[in-house]
Amino acid sequence: MAYAETTDSAREKAFTLMSQGRERFEAEQYSEAIRLWREAYHTYQDNKLLLFIASTYSRIPGSCQVEDQAWTAYLHSCRESACPSKDKGMERFQKFKTRCYLSVRIDSSAPRAVVSYQGQKWGPLPHERKALIDHYQQVKVSAPGYMSTWITIDLKDPKVAKGARSFNVPLTLIPKETFFEKHQLKLALSTTVIGVSLLGMGSLQVSSASSLASEVETREYPNRFKDNAEYQSYLKEYQADQDSFKSKQLWGSVMVTAGIATLGAGLWMLFYKGPNASIFEKARQQGDLAKTNSSDGGRKMISTWSFNPLSSPTKLLDGLEAKWTLKF
Structure with a gap:
């Protein structure tokens, strides 16, 4: 009984607010009429009030966005409950779509192009x-x-609204990455490490040659030899040290030179910016390069090799095994 009284009281209050809204509507105070009808709907939910609100927005210039929201609320209410004035409402809704919706065409010369807005896919082009x-x-x-x-599509702009509203969007083709461009950082770091290693080993060889030369210079030999055999022994030792000095000095110089050249090449590769570097960088930031690399849509069989010599004590080749993985 108390619930029925409460419902009747809410209905009476909503009816009063609806009547006040009608008065404001007839006085062409449309915004105030909408406010009163909204208050009436919050008091007592009658979808006829939502129809009044959506229909009244058509009399307020530049209100297509809020009118669209009002019609969405009305149509949702009609799905949830009975809607006695649905035929009239749908007729007004179609007039709203004719007035507030414009036809837009988007196209591009790029194959398989698609258009999306705020993360929602609109569809393939032409669209x-x-x-x-x-x-x-x-x-x-x-x-x-x-x-x-x-x-940017500005349908609020009168020039755009009255024009053809057709947008042909040119897209820039991403050039195919060469092996060097795809693995530039790895190649640069590997080459730099090799250069540093060669430089270090060459320096050790040169240092060893210098140490050997100093040791030979300070070595003391007897003034007289017991016999020719002892003389030949010292002579062979001196000749061996001399050959070792020349070999270490030669290979040390070669490795130092090669190390400097390799290190320079590695640093050049590290800082080199090719003609397509900016395009690739922007494509990576936008996530377009990943699409390019996987645009074939197929599965690639990738062979990754590992070497484990301890797997077989008899045959070294038994330690060579292939691990196959599917790349999606």
């Missing part, structure tokens, strides 16, 4: 749709192997 009169920023056009492009 035509009815769009609410609004300012659309960051409309994304992308295609495999191409740089993504973002465009």
Whole structure:
């Protein structure tokens, strides 16, 4: 009984607010009428009030966005409960779509291009749709192997609204990466490490040659030899040290020279910026390069080899095993 009284009281209050809203509507105070009808709906939920609100927005210039929200609320209410004025509401809704929605066409010469907005895919190009009169920023056009492009569609602009509303979006083709461009950092670091290693080993050889020369210079030999055999022994030892000195000095110089050249090449590769470096960098930031590398859509069988010589004590080749993985 108490619930029925409460419902009747809410209905009476909503009816009063609805009547006040009607008065404001007839006085052409549309915003105030909408406010009163919203208050009435919060008091007592009657979807007829939502129809009044959505229909009244058509009399307020530049209200397509809020009117769209009002019609969405009305249509949702009609799905949830009975809607006695649904035929009239749908007729007004179609007039709203004719007034507040414009046809837009987006196209691109890039194959398999698609358009999306705010993370929602609109569809493949060429794409035509009815769009609410609004300012659309960051409309994304992308295609495999191409740089993504973002465009702005301002349907609020009278020039755009009255024009053809057709947008042809050019996309920049991402050049195919060469082996060097794809593995530049790895090659640069590997070459630099090899250069440093050669430089270190060459320096050790040169240092060893200098130490040997100093040791030979300070070595004391007897003034007289017992016999020719002892003389020949000292002579062979001296000749061996001399050959060792020349060999260490030669190979040390070669390795130092090669190390400096290799280190220079590694540093050059590390800092080298090719003609397509900026394109690749931007493509990586946008996530377009990953699409390019996997644009074939197929599965590639990748062979990764590992070597384990301890797996067989008899045959060294038994330690060579292939691990196959599927790359999706």
